[in-house]
Amino acid sequence: MPEIIHRVGIACSPNEVYNALTTDKGLSQWWTTDTTGAGAVGSIIQFRFGGSGPDFEVAELQPDLLVRWKHSGEMPGPWIGTEVSFQLNKAGSQTFVKFAHSRWKETSDFMAHCSTKWAVFLLSLKEAIEQGEGRPYPNDVHIDHDE
Amino acid sequence: MPEIIHRVGIACSPNEVYNALTTDKGLSQWWTTDTTGAGAVGSIIQFRFGGSGPDFEVAELQPDLLVRWKHSGEMPGPWIGTEVSFQLNKAGSQTFVKFAHSRWKETSDFMAHCSTKWAVFLLSLKEAIEQGEGRPYPNDVHIDHDE
Numbered sequence: 494m495p496e497i498i499h500r501v502g503i504a505c506s507p508n509e510v511y512n513a514l515t516t517d518k519g520l521s522q523w524w525t526t527d528t529t530g531a532g533a534v535g536s537i538i539q540f541r542f543g544g545s546g547p548d549f550e551v552a553e554l555q556p557d558l559l560v561r562w563k564h565s566g567e568m569p570g571p572w573i574g575t576e577v578s579f580q581l582n583k584a585g586s587q588t589f590v591k592f593a594h595s596r597w598k599e600t601s602d603f604m605a606h607c608s609t610k611w612a613v614f615l616l617s618l619k620e621a622i623e624q625g626e627g628r629p630y631p632n633d634v635h636i637d638h639d640e
Numbered sequence: 641m642p643e644i645i646h647r648v649g650i651a652c653s654p655n656e657v658y659n660a661l662t663t664d665k666g667l668s669q670w671w672t673t674d675t676t677g678a679g680a681v682g683s684i685i686q687f688r689f690g691g692s693g694p695d696f697e698v699a700e701l702q703p704d705l706l707v708r709w710k711h712s713g714e715m716p717g718p719w720i721g722t723e724v725s726f727q728l729n730k731a732g733s734q735t736f737v738k739f740a741h742s743r744w745k746e747t748s749d750f751m752a753h754c755s756t757k758w759a760v761f762l763l764s765l766k767e768a769i770e771q772g773e774g775r776p777y778p779n780d781v782h783i784d785h786d787e
Contacts, residue, residue: 498751500753500783501756501784502785591749592752605645605647609646609647612759612760616781637647638733639731639732639734
């Protein structure tokens with residue numbers, strides 16, 4: 494099945510990335526400022542972008558190594574059944590984040606948009622940790638003038 | 641076969657994007673400043689990053705609609721046999737660029753790196769056209785501290 498993959502190296506410990514992926518405070522600093530519900534396996538995280546947005550269920554947590562979410566709910570439609578994972582791997586003075594948004598039913602313009610947009614948000618994660626300030630929604634980098 | 645896809649909307653005409661994808665001057669403003677050989681179908685474009693880098697053969701040109709390249713030469717190894725395409729689609733006041741780097745033999749950390757890096761360079765293309773200045777190599781955004 495089609496998948497989106499990305500990889501960024503962040504000058505920090507795996508634990509700093511893990512915290513940014515598993516807490517409301519951490520997630521709100523790089524994806525969307527309106528994030529609630531992060532927690533243990535089974536938690537439903539609600540990511541909101543101007544009122545609406547996706548829910549993800551925390552499916553697997555391996556501290557400082559792996560975070561895996563299963564999409565939950567009905568929107569956006571093409572995300573139903575998809576999964577998101579973040580694998581963390583320390584190498585020298587940086588931690589690599591290998592990202593995957595997998596199990597798409599088909600490729601599409603929307604999937605291509607999401608691929609670029611995930612890159613934007615992973616760069617926001619890198620900036621949030623390395624520079625103390627990311628670019629989460631609503632201050633995110635736009636890639637479409639209709640956004 | 642695995643592929644990388646992206647999509648960005650640029651506030652310009654399809655012709656402005658087409659020129660940025662089919663001329664040495666245009667390509668040097670967003671991917672690498674050291675670009676030579678762009679031209680008609682059959683041309684070999686040499687993209688150099690500090691002395692080394694990939695060659696691509698221009699495989700198909702549909703003015704203001706499509707640019708397709710076939711990888712040429714031996715480096716980087718995982719790119720052998722791959723293709724890159726840019727589909728242009730005008731929608732309102734912007735032109736969407738749908739990018740694909742296809743025919744990878746397998747997914748890998750390197751492919752994930754390239755996926756994120758292509759997003760960085762497509763944002764550079766967008767900035768070059770909309771703001772008059774992109775971030776081509778050697779002024780590109782780094783996503784790995786070993787770059």
